[in-house]
Amino acid sequence: DTAVSQTPKYLVTQMGNDKSIKCEQNLGHDTMYWYKQDSKKFLKIMFSYNNKELIINETVPNRFSPKSPDKAHLNLHINSLELGDSAVYFCASSQGTGGAFLYGYTFGSGTRLTVV
Amino acid sequence: GIQVEQSPPDLILQEGANSTLRCNFSDSVNNLQWFHQNPWGQLINLFYIPSGTKQNGRLSATTVATERYSLLYISSSQTTDSGVYFCAVRRGGTSYGKLTFGQGTILTVHP
Numbered sequence A: 001d002t003a004v005s006q007t008p009k010y011l012v013t014q015m016g017n018d019k020s021i022k023c024e025q026n027l028g029h030d031t032m033y034w035y036k037q038d039s040k041k042f043l044k045i046m047f048s049y050n051n052k053e054l055i056i057n058e059t060v061p062n063r064f065s066p067k068s069p070d071k072a073h074l075n076l077h078i079n080s081l082e083l084g085d086s087a088v089y090f091c092a093s094s095q096g097t098g099g100a101f102l103y104g105y106t107f108g109s110g111t112r113l114t115v116v
Numbered sequence B: 001g002i003q004v005e006q007s008p009p010d011l012i013l014q015e016g017a018n019s020t021l022r023c024n025f026s027d028s029v030n031n032l033q034w035f036h037q038n039p040w041g042q043l044i045n046l047f048y049i050p051s052g053t054k055q056n057g058r059l060s061a062t063t064v065a066t067e068r069y070s071l072l073y074i075s076s077s078q079t080t081d082s083g084v085y086f087c088a089v090r091r092g093g094t095s096y097g098k099l100t101f102g103q104g105t106i107l108t109v110h111p
Helices: none
Strands: A004-007 A010-013 A019-025 A031-037 A043-050 A053-057 A064-070 A073-078 A087-095 A102-107 A111-115 B004-007 B010-014 B019-025 B029-037 B043-048 B052-056 B059-064 B069-074 B083-091 B105-110
Touching: A004 A087, A010 A019, A019 A031, A019 A087, A019 A111, A031 A073, A043 A064, A043 A073, A053 A064, A073 A087, A102 B029, A102 B043, B004 B083, B010 B019, B019 B029, B019 B083, B019 B105, B029 B069, B043 B052, B043 B059, B069 B083
Parallel strands: A010 A111, B010 B105
Antiparallel strands: A004 A019, A019 A073, A031 A043, A031 A087, A043 A053, A064 A073, A087 A102, A087 A111, B004 B019, B019 B069, B029 B043, B029 B083, B052 B059, B059 B069, B083 B105
């Protein structure tokens, strides 16, 4: 009964390939996020969806495309992978926005992407 | 955007020692969390603490929102406490839940 689950945990792929990372949360949260952790351990937001609507889109190459089929799922598709995309990608969820924000964020266990 | 600074950047302890980690932030916040990233890369939520003091076993945290800082206390440290500790905040008044992370404190506890 993992709260936020990501698959796969590890992904090794060649430059130029297209890959997807899936995320599911069973907490009933209405907002989901993708964060990227670089080689220096710095964590930065990429995207956020609230009830399937995109609400945050940081400066991310358009090779990255998030998709939210429902509020419990947020997938990340990456086209034409580059060496610099190698990182750990974390999915997270939270309940509520604005004044209804409660309890903080719950993170998944991460997906380590290595582009060779 | 909001700036988050953590100190110290690195900390080395002997098992049993106590430590204090600090997080300073540049604007008012309506969310602050402390996370522990273990050696396997998992991000564990330690505290949700936008203000006040909380305790959980050997760990406790205090946030003084008016002075824009938070402290994480680790008492009687154990080798399993090793890893990276992150502070993350969400700016007050924002409608959407973007968390901004500090650069982390790398803690190493030796037996």
